[in-house]
Amino acid sequence: MTADDQHGLPAALFERVDESADTGFYREPRFVAHIDQATIDALTNFYRDAIPAGSDVLDLMSSWISHLPDDITFGRVSGLGMNEAELAHNPVLDDHRVHDLNVDPQLPYPPASFDRILITVSVQYLTRPFDVAQSMLTTLRPGGDVYIAMSHRCFPTKAIAAFRQLSANERVQLVSAYLSMSGFDDVRFIDRSPDVGDPLWIVAGTKPAP
Ligand SMILES: C[S@@+](CC[C@H](N)C(=O)[O-])C[C@H]1O[C@@H](n2cnc3c(N)ncnc32)[C@H](O)[C@@H]1O
Secondary structure (H helix, E strand, O other): OOOOOOOOOOHHHHOOOOOOOHHHHOOOOOOOOOOOHHHHHHHHHHHHHHOOOOOOEEEEOOOOOOOOOOOOOOOOEEEEEOOHHHHHOOOOOOEEEEOOOOOOOOOOOOOOOEEEEEEEOOHHHOOOHHHHHHHHHHHEEEEEEEEEEEOOOOOOOOOOHHHHHOOHHHHHHHHHHHHHOOOOEEEEEEEOOOOOOOOOEEEEEEOOOO
16 A cells, blocks of 8 residues: 555545654653543553453553553563653563654564554554554454554644544544454454543454464
């Protein structure tokens, strides 16, 4: 697929107010939480239910926190994001890479490297999400899951237009299309929003067995 081909969807949906290189925007570290504590706890509980001990996990669009439960021992935990200092401070990562997915949407890992891939409150920043989803499919092992967790906050100038213009329900449908049109099976929506706090909407998909 070329950068211009987003499954026939209007190119304007994927444009941003700030089209400058992401390296500039993410140059300085931000040691902040992007969702409130109740929502972080809900996400950690979801991961506790969904990710078996021993799994190899890739946290895409990662920073200094991955929200994984600390009472479960995972296998390899890798992180990919834009800021070296944030990634270096993330205590759960065994290894990390600085890599701009809007410049190169191919994940820099061999095929079938991970059992789970996570994207947390960041999918709105991808300008070539179908290419990233295709590469996630390759990078997962058969039967592995991707979990794309969304809420309602964002850096508006760096979010694609779709995430500024569409309703929450439409955004979930769009992210579900990223996965289903890239070959994921059992694409599903999971609402883990806490009673009080930022919403937590998760779109999950499974790599089919061969
Ligand atoms: C709102 S923060 C979320 C960080 C983390 N996932 C969390 O849950 O706190 C957005 C993250 O997306 C990453 N990101 C933004 N644009 C990116 C790009 N073009 N390629 C790779 N990562 C990107 C940034 O490094 C940043 O860590």
